[in-house]
Amino acid sequence: MNVLIIHAHNEPQSFSTALYQLAEETLMGQGHEVQVSDLYAMNWNPVASAADFGARANPDYLVYALEQREGAKHQTIAADIQAELDKLLWADLVIFNFPIYWFSAPAILKGWFDRVLVSGICYGGKRFYDQGGLAGKKALVTVTLGGREHMFGEGAIHGPLEDMLRPILRGTLAYTGMTVLPPFVAWHVPYISNDARQDFLRQYQDRLQHLDQDQPLEFPRLEQFDERLYPLPR
Amino acid sequence: MNVLIIHAHNEPQSFSTALYQLAEETLMGQGHEVQVSDLYAMNWNPVASAADFGARANPDYLVYALEQREGAKHQTIAADIQAELDKLLWADLVIFNFPIYWFSAPAILKGWFDRVLVSGICYGGKRFYDQGGLAGKKALVTVTLGGREHMFGEGAIHGPLEDMLRPILRGTLAYTGMTVLPPFVAWHVPYISNDARQDFLRQYQDRLQHLDQDQPLEFPRLEQFDERLYPLPR
Secondary structure: OEEEEEEOOOOOOOHHHHHHHHHHHHHHHOOOEEEEEEOOOOOOOOOOOHHHEOOOOOOOOOOHHHHHHHHHHOOOEOHHHHHHHHHHHHOOEEEEEEEOEOOEOOHHHHHHHHHHOOEOOOEEOOEOHHHOOOOOOEEEEEEEOOOOHHHOOOOOOOOOHHHHOHHHHHHHHHOOOOEEOOOEEEOOHHHOOHHHHHHHHHHHHHHHHOHHHOOOOOOOOHHHEOOOOOEOOO | OEEEEEEOOOOOOOHHHHHHHHHHHHHHHOOOEEEEEEOOOOOOOOOOOHHHEOOOOOOOOOOHHHHHHHHHHOOOEOHHHHHHHHHHHHOOEEEEEEEOEOOEOOHHHHHHHHHHOOEOOOEEOOEOHHHOOOOOOEEEEEEEOOOOHHHOOOOOOOOOHHHHOHHHHHHHHHOOOOEEOOOEEEOOHHHOOHHHHHHHHHHHHHHHHOHHHOOOOOOOOHHHEOOOOOEOOO
């Protein structure tokens, strides 16, 4: 497999960093090719703006997704975006490795979604969910967070973590057609012992060695909806 | 009331811009004070990093929330963050005005949450949800999106929009103690007629003139949980 790891933590010595480095080593050890985009180290620009397009379909009024379609087609999209898009299209598995900020991705990673998942290639028109442009690729979300595990789940104070991650798991990764694996979660990371961290690393390594046995999450398929995207009777 | 509008669109002529300008005019016309943070116009930096702190509690290892607590306490947090925090603490009502990107906020706004909602002031320890540091303030999320209304809701292809917005409505705004009003949503904006846009503007103006009649969304309260944040029997 070709594996792309997108890493987004602002402390190079963080446990999140240890997780991505373990993934890199483990997957390379299995004979896979691995590329890493360390967004903080790259000084990645997360702001979707007019500056992302060398030529404009409409120079007077910016519709970002429209310019993405034009820019991707004519390869006039900003070089930093094109480089990430090339890695994404090369990959069979993409791992998004980050600390939870506000029950979501840090802005630097949100801006990777905003800028790199270009309309016309990753999705567009009726090409989304199982028909999305990235169909055939797998996605794994690997997160660290401060909360304890019992604060998440049905009836828990924050509800299920997967509900909080819905815009990413469903609205972004599944939307573009990717097969989304259950997230790997390291709980309460800033407050736990080194032994507990080692346990998470062992669990993660085991998970990575058996990714092909993972049961993907389930999401809507377009065949369940009519031409206008109203649900069909079951 | 003191009103803060946080606006995040990369096209100054956008319909999203028309919505925030209408809110500004309407609320000022009612005698309220209004400040606007136009994040693109301000060239807002959304990346939470070590550069946000003039002095560090721990210069060798960055725990962002910990440094936020120290920086806010000693007023050594970056000037651009402090300026936004001052506006936020001044406001009785905060309107977040943005186009939906990936069923969520554009990265430039996500980075406003990441950097401005500082630990120790906006939340911290057991100060969250109804006990959050911003209790007493109201929040209104005003969004534009490309999808049609029938694509959202129970059984619809994307499910309820409020479920997609959960990390913002519940995980961010309600988490910090704000009273969260139902979002105002302008559907299918890139594709609709000028008349349809005028209808949305009229609906929005009417909504703004009667905000005190809005029924806020409901979220957990800490009294429903024990000391360790396990749910209490009802």
